Amino acid sequence: MKYRLILAEEAHHEVSLMCRVLGVSRAGYYAWKNRGESRRQREDAALAEKIRAIHSGSRGTYGSPRVHAELRQGHGVRCSRKRVARLMREHDLVGVHRRRRRCLTKQDTQAAPAPDLTGRDFTAERPGEKLVGDITYLPTEEGWLYLATVLDLATRKVVGYSMAEHLRAELVCDAIRAAAGRGALAEQAIFHSDRGTQYTSAQFRTLCGQLGVRQSMGRVGSCFDNAVAESFFASLKTEIGTRIWRTRAEARAAVFEWIAVHYNRRRRHSSIGYLTPEEAEHRYREQPLAA
DSSP: OHHHHHHHHTTTSOHHHHHHHHTOOHHHHHHHHHHOOOHHHHHHHHHHHHHHHHHHHTTTOOOHHHHHHIIIIISOOOOOHHHHHHHHHHTTOOOOOOOOOOOOOOBOTTSOOOOOSSTTOOOOSSTTSEEEEEEEEEEETTEEEEEEEEEETTTOOEEEEEEESSOSHHHHHHHHHHHHHTTOOOTTOEEEEOOBHHHHSHHHHHHHHHHTOEEEEOOTTOGGGGHHHHHHHHHHHHHHOSOOBSSHHHHHHHHHIIIIIIITTTOOBGGGTTBOHHHHHHHHHHHHHHO
16 A cells, blocks of 8 residues: 555655655545554454464464464454455465475285275274374484374374384384374274385284284375375475484474474364364264263
8 A cells, every 4th residue: 555655664755755756645645644544454463463373383384274274263263264365465474385295115016915995085983993104204314214104084193103214114013003002093993004015014914913903005106095194294294394304313303393292283184174183083082972
């Protein structure tokens, strides 16, 4: 707005000169200045501060849909998503876009894969019934650090994970043991993964049998057959920052903080109604009481 530009430059240039250049009257400018901001402008300014705080709290990753959800569900603020998007544009606040992830899957052609029990249906009626897992890598100056995760499809919560310097079967075994140790596996739970050697190994198959877990596997080379796990790692790489850590210990600490503090407790997911994983888990726990 022309009047705002004049106000911003008032200390550096003559008002009369700026009014002539911009084609407005001095009287009109001073009338606007003395009138002050409208109620709508004051409300926008207050809302913009809340938006800025939410965007900062998301590590600068949230776009307008998640900011709008956090305002509505986390702060009780009622406003339209278009208004949030407009204020974010005006204040140069943008979300981040995920990058394509390099696949680590190496198939053991001698091992018979488990059948696909999900059919790309990545939904679940209750927590613990259907879970997905995958492996990714994190670069450090000491070498690679590998991360294996177990995600619950009902809540999108990371219920188990492990990190190691190797890609042996113990990596994925430790991740699903962590999920079992937290009581996150229902009887006859389905665990879906790709056909990597870690998941087709006799060691992992035996452990799944001991835990009462049914294995499910997608096709080789099809990221859509394990889309939720792929999406999780894309979010991690984007939101945690693309960098090389000095040590594996530093990378471990960063992953722990992102999963335990940010992802499970604060990050909102469109697939579960813009709840956080812990909010979704709490809602499921409350359902039997309300029945």
